[in-house]
Amino acid sequence: xxxWRPAVLAFALACIPAVAAAPGQDPDSPEVQAAAxxxxxxxxxxxxxxxxxxxxxxxxxxxxxxxxxxxxIELDADVLFDFxxxxxxxxxxxxxxxxxxxxxGYPQAPLLIEGYTxxxxxxxxxxxxxxxxxxxxxAWLVANAGVEAARIRTxxxxxxxxxxxxxxxxGSDNPQGRQKNRRVELTLRTK
Amino acid sequence: MAQTAPAPAPVxxxxxxxTNQPGIAADFTECKRKxxxxxVKIRFRNVSSAPAAVTLINARNxxxxxxxxxxxxxxxxxxxxxxxxxxRADGFGSLSAxxxxxxxxxxxxxxxxxxxxxxxxxxMTPLAPPFEDIPITDx
Numbered sequence: 001x002x003x004w005r006p007a008v009l010a011f012a013l014a015c016i017p018a019v020a021a022a023p024g025q026d027p028d029s030p031e032v033q034a035a036a037x038x039x040x041x042x043x044x045x046x047x048x049x050x051x052x053x054x055x056x057x058x059x060x061x062x063x064x065x066x067x068x069x070x071x072x073i074e075l076d077a078d079v080l081f082d083f084x085x086x087x088x089x090x091x092x093x094x095x096x097x098x099x100x101x102x103x104x105g106y107p108q109a110p111l112l113i114e115g116y117t118x119x120x121x122x123x124x125x126x127x128x129x130x131x132x133x134x135x136x137x138x139a140w141l142v143a144n145a146g147v148e149a150a151r152i153r154t155x156x157x158x159x160x161x162x163x164x165x166x167x168x169x170x171g172s173d174n175p176q177g178r179q180k181n182r183r184v185e186l187t188l189r190t191k
Numbered sequence: 192m193a194q195t196a197p198a199p200a201p202v203x204x205x206x207x208x209x210t211n212q213p214g215i216a217a218d219f220t221e222c223k224r225k226x227x228x229x230x231v232k233i234r235f236r237n238v239s240s241a242p243a244a245v246t247l248i249n250a251r252n253x254x255x256x257x258x259x260x261x262x263x264x265x266x267x268x269x270x271x272x273x274x275x276x277x278x279r280a281d282g283f284g285s286l287s288a289x290x291x292x293x294x295x296x297x298x299x300x301x302x303x304x305x306x307x308x309x310x311x312x313x314x315m316t317p318l319a320p321p322f323e324d325i326p327i328t329d330x
Binding site for chain 2: 025027028032033035036037038039040042043044045046047048055104105107108148151
């Protein structure tokens with residue numbers, strides 16, 4: 001009778017595949033395709049930390065407010081646009097490129113772009129100007145940062161949602177307050 | 192030992208890289224997304240005038256093959272018994288192919304697919320430099 005030494009037995013066992021039989025070797029067979037679909041339930045996908053940190057640096061540069069559910073970026077309209085215009089200034093590209101990098105890091109997240117004006121001018125005029133400015137930022141991100149248009153919604157709120165007083169308590173003009181109100185806000189819904 | 196095929200069928204090549212295995216070149220021939228699964232095929236060719244070997248898997252290093260897209264890293268899918276959805280290694284955890292001059296061997300693997308808005312991926316292998324910006328074909 002053949003007697004197996006432990007070392008020989010271990011060697012023989014090593015030659016047997018350690019896992020159950022793999023599905024057929026034809027990758028296009030229905031069997032393999034079904035196995036792949038079933039395997040999705042426990043797939044292994046990791047975050048790449050370096051790239052995540054890269055986005056974090058970009059968000060920091062932009063002064064973004066990051067919460068568990070959204071990322072809010074507030075851009076000074078005076079940096080993006082000339083007074084009373086909705087054509088982007090050439091200097092806006094650097095800021096918008098960073099916005100594009102941040103948005104690219106969250107390829108599934110919907111993006112809301114909202115324009116705001118200060119309290120000068122008529123309400124209809126301000127509404128239109130803020131809508132157009134939000135639209136200009138959207139158009140830039142679609143054309144230059146590869147953001148899908150379908151992900152982006154825009155809105156213009158004119159002077160209706162100030163974040164600072166447009167006038168001082170004595171009724172005089174408040175240029176600093178008005179400057180804060182002239183802005184474009186981007187909200188990325190990350191969850 | 193993996194089976195090899197002598198006749199190189201005309202298959203479209205998405206990218207080609209030299210490998211670190213003497214005499215072997217690698218063609219990326221398929222990157223297909225269907226029902227959440229990304230199917231990848233790479234054709235290894237003996238471009239030398241002498242027989243050459245290519246070792247695809249060594250010590251079950253399946254996780255040395257992965258796809259990156261955006262800020263994610265996607266590994267080869269495994270079934271519920273832990274079997275990787277790629278040609279199976281032998282009992283020693285190796286998969287290699289002996290190729291005569293002009294012979295080729297096509298390796299494949301199934302990965303979880305990146306989201307639909309991702310149109311290109313990078314494929315990492317221990318055998319060659321990264322295959323970058325490989326376009327995904329949706330089916």
